[in-house]
Amino acid sequence: MPGILDKERIIAPPSFNRWLIPPCALATHLCIGQAYALSVFNLPLTRQLGVSKSVAGDWTLAQLGWIFSIAIVMLGLSAAVFGTWVQREGPRKSGFVAAVCWGVGFLVGALGISMHQLWLVYLGYGIIGGLGLGIGYITPVSTLISWFPDRRGMSTGLAIMGFGGGALIASPLSDSLMRHFSSATSTGVAQTWVVLGIVYLIFMMGGAFGYRVPAPGWKPAGWTPPPEKKGSLITTHNVTPHEAIKTPQFWLMWWVLCLNVTAGIGVLGQASAMIQEMFRGRINASAAAGFVGLLSIFNMGGRFSWASLSDKIGRKATYAVFFILGTLLYFLVPATGKLGSVALFVAAFCVIISMYGGGFATVPAYLADIFGVKYVSAVHGRLLTAWSAAGIFGPVLVNYIRQWQIAAGVPQYQAYNVTMYIMAALLVIGFFCNLAVRPVSQRYIEAERAPLPEGEPSYAR
Amino acid sequence: MHDAIANRDKDWSHNPAVIAFAWAAVGLPLLWGVLTTLMKALSLFR
Secondary structure: OOOOOOHHHOOOOOOOOOOHHHHHHHHHHHHHHHHHHHHHHHHHHOOOOOOOOOOOOOOOOOHHHHHHHHHHHHHHHHHHHHHHHHHOOHHHHHHHHHHHHHHHHHHHHHHHHOOHHHHHHHHHHHHHHHHHHHHHHHHHHHHHHOOOOOOHHHHHHHHHHHHHHHHHHHHHHHHHHHHHEEEEEEEOHHHHHHHHHHHHHHHHHHHHHOOOEEOOOOOOOOOOOOOOOOOOOOOOOOHHHHHOOOOOOHHHHHOOOOOOHHHHHHHHHHHHHHHHHHOOOOOOHHHHHHHHHHHHHHHHHHHHHHHHHHHHOOOOHHHHHHHHHHHHHHHHHHHHHHHHHHHHHHHHHHHHHHHHHHHHHHHHHHHHHOOOOOOHHHHHHOOOOHHHHHHHHHHHHHHHHHHHHHHHHOOOOHHHHHHHHHHHHHHHHHHHHHHOOOOOOHOOOOOOOOOOOOOOOHHHH | HHHHHHHHHHHHHHOOHHHHHHHHHHHHHOOOOOOOOOOOOOOHHO
């Protein structure tokens, strides 16, 4: 008899309502999306000992920056390493493990904060929580694509939208909790992490136990898989993760994702400083915070809207739009500074960030189109290493070029211009990588078995 | 055993209360987060 977490235990009857699956995926992603709001704890954590102000022995911002970096690197690594396991074991077991890792990560981190042991915070949030991030991120992908073979982009876009939206909930919630728990002797961060850990654990468990997988051969009522055309990017065959990483398509898509993310992530991290420096005297810290919030909303909204659009116009065309429109907008940004138009500047970055989010949300469906549905979580996990790489490239490009420009005597309001042109150039490279994506050669296709019908999930084998 | 689980799933998965609860559980916190962020973002246009 299958165990309570086993995939065999959650096979749904043919008439199961598939619209119950996206809320489960959102429950996972809304929780792990908290990672984008981690910076809300930065300043309070720099005065854990002094409470009202930093004192000798308190942690520095540079030391604290490593918590996020470790977590993001662990996200990429765990998604790559455990992708095959997630695919094999199914969403309930992997969702359960992700919930435990994410919740326990917060609790261990809270212990580290209360004991003022930074290594425990690195271990808790960074390593244990980072494992939960990676496993949780890829958990719903294959299940959603199996339930929505007719709307692959929309379904994965919905889930990955949750990752963008998680910060919108976590940021004000953390702020309120810290205010509630803070006292003359405590910043309230440790207590806040305990509450968040427990809440996320419960919420993610709810999602994990709600997952169902479709029965073998299931497809939506009234839907017939379109016939595979010669030269079409959408395949009904499957490529194993081991073979997928040997294909040029995988590496072209790796660069497509890496370049698209690099262009967005550096800006996202520096948005507040950038708008204040480019419009000095007109934009204060409070307005800049509003700008960052607006970007978060577009980051989230872009995930759903662009991924849904990709169901209509195709994945390759959607990425072509990202790269062409992104290039034009990056070229436009310095002009908005010259014109002194805050509205144009904000509009340009809102669209750019929507495409950054859209890139994340569209890629699982792109992978399923090219490598098949059967191993999509495992292949997606390996592709997410591009995110880890972009997490290093993006901020380095923005920060170092700005510093180099200022050292060269360029006025502060123009210090980002070169960066914008470099970002535009990166997007041009991304455009050509995307253009070069062709159907996978027959020699990489899994040959030992007949191809799975559209919508048939991996456990069928 | 499996049939029993399948029938039970069939019953509740189309129950409007279950569907509303599932979507509200994720939709309401998200809506709260979006509205809170939008209120803060208004300072950009003042």
